[in-house]
Amino acid sequence: MDIKKLLFVTKFEELGFDALQSLLSLRKASLNHVVFVNVIERDRVAMHRGAGYLKEEEIRLRETANIRFIDWAEDLFEQGMEVGVYIVVGSLVSEVIKAAQKEETDLIVIGRSHKGVLEHLYSGSDITELLRRAEIPVLVYKQLSETAIAIEKPFERPLLAIDWSPASLSAVEYLKALKDVIQELDIIHVVGQKKLKGTSAMGIQAIRKDTRKKLEEICNIFESEGVKADAQVYIGEADEEIEKAAREHQASMIVLGSSGKTAWVERWLGSTPQSIAEKSIYPTLLIPFDQK
Amino acid sequence: MGKKVLVVDDDPDVRLFSVTVLEEHGYTPLEAANGEEGLKMIKEQKPDLIILDILMPRQSGIRLYRELKTDKSLKNIKVIILSGIAKKTFLRSQKALTEFGGKEVPEPKIYLEKPVEPDELAEAIKKYLG
Numbered sequence: 001m002d003i004k005k006l007l008f009v010t011k012f013e014e015l016g017f018d019a020l021q022s023l024l025s026l027r028k029a030s031l032n033h034v035v036f037v038n039v040i041e042r043d044r045v046a047m048h049r050g051a052g053y054l055k056e057e058e059i060r061l062r063e064t065a066n067i068r069f070i071d072w073a074e075d076l077f078e079q080g081m082e083v084g085v086y087i088v089v090g091s092l093v094s095e096v097i098k099a100a101q102k103e104e105t106d107l108i109v110i111g112r113s114h115k116g117v118l119e120h121l122y123s124g125s126d127i128t129e130l131l132r133r134a135e136i137p138v139l140v141y142k143q144l145s146e147t148a149i150a151i152e153k154p155f156e157r158p159l160l161a162i163d164w165s166p167a168s169l170s171a172v173e174y175l176k177a178l179k180d181v182i183q184e185l186d187i188i189h190v191v192g193q194k195k196l197k198g199t200s201a202m203g204i205q206a207i208r209k210d211t212r213k214k215l216e217e218i219c220n221i222f223e224s225e226g227v228k229a230d231a232q233v234y235i236g237e238a239d240e241e242i243e244k245a246a247r248e249h250q251a252s253m254i255v256l257g258s259s260g261k262t263a264w265v266e267r268w269l270g271s272t273p274q275s276i277a278e279k280s281i282y283p284t285l286l287i288p289f290d291q292k
Numbered sequence: 293m294g295k296k297v298l299v300v301d302d303d304p305d306v307r308l309f310s311v312t313v314l315e316e317h318g319y320t321p322l323e324a325a326n327g328e329e330g331l332k333m334i335k336e337q338k339p340d341l342i343i344l345d346i347l348m349p350r351q352s353g354i355r356l357y358r359e360l361k362t363d364k365s366l367k368n369i370k371v372i373i374l375s376g377i378a379k380k381t382f383l384r385s386q387k388a389l390t391e392f393g394g395k396e397v398p399e400p401k402i403y404l405e406k407p408v409e410p411d412e413l414a415e416a417i418k419k420y421l422g
Contacts, residue, residue: 084352
């Protein structure tokens with residue numbers, strides 16, 4: 001699957017033009033169209049006691065966004081790219097999904113939300129909601145100043161974490177299409193502690209050997225496409241080990257298949273993709289299971 | 293009935309502004325909210341003039357202008373660009389697209405940067421349509 005069209009969702013403070021520029025290496029994978037989206041949350045302009053609908057505030061917010069987008073668009077137009085823009089009032093996730101469908105984009109890029117723990121628990125985060133509803137891959141971008149890691153181009157050294165689910169195998173297919181962008185790929189699987197309980201040392205070694213063999217098969221797929229790929233097996237809690245692996249291998253991004261569990265399951269039981277998307281310091285690309 | 297002028301702009305306020313100017317001067321306005329819709333209307337309605345924005349959803353004015361100017365049956369339709377995007381950017385963009393293998397397209401004769409006064413727009417339209 002090529003990435004021809006990208007939806008870049010920004011509130012400006014969490015995702016700027018530097019982030020977009022770091023993604024332009026995707027032009028080697030056919031990217032030629034960027035659609036900017038800025039959603040003015042309804043609360044900011046909705047009916048306020050004594051003031052009614054804040055039309056002037058809406059105009060001010062729209063024009064502020066428009067001016068930023070014009071600057072960004074000029075830069076991309078001059079490189080021969082196609083650019084579109086949506087500045088809308090509404091709820092973030094609904095408007096993003098609507099724009100992605102209207103524009104038929106191949107990837108959604110969004111910054112991390114900054115809601116507190118309680119808000120996450122009771123209302124769910126925008127990221128969780130977006131991951132649940134999006135039918136296309138979502139890249140949760142992390143700001144450079146936030147991580148203090150010089151991530152120049154997220155797609156150059158991704159780390160793919162596989163759990164053998166259909167979604168993570170979709171991620172393999174997705175990354176294969178990006179062979180001209182990826183310089184080096186690390187592929188890992190995290191074996192849970194539960195799986196090792198009561199197992200002998202030999203048994204543990206056998207699990208490692210089997211897992212590694214399966215991972216090597218995936219590596220071979222990439223190597224045959226000309227992408228250098230290495231396999232690693234980790235043991236422990238998935239979230240922690242994936243983060244550790246990304247750090248150890250100096251990854252530029254974490255890639256995961258997104259399970260598509262229902263929102264309440266993710267909220268109460270948690271999920272690795274959701275947790276990494278929200279907590280990891282690395283940009284996180286989530287690939288939904290491609291049912292086609 | 294006056295000459296047909298198609299306004300292609302995603303901003304309803306700008307469309308309303310242009311349509312008002314057109315009606316006041318006796319032209320027949322048509323409207324489209326993006327490049328894709330605009331191209332469809334151009335083929336169906338064959339307007340005498342197009343007032344074209346650049347930064348729009350679905351298809352930008354840069355691509356629409358290119359499609360018009362490289363289509364034998366549409367290339368003679370007159371175009372006024374009315375956009376917040378600088379003319380310099382428009383020209384560089386067309387140059388880049390030509391370098392990527394596209395055909396060379398002529399420069400637009402009238403390029404207005406937003407915002408414009410009603411008289412300025414009316415004058416530009418008059419230059420083309422009389």
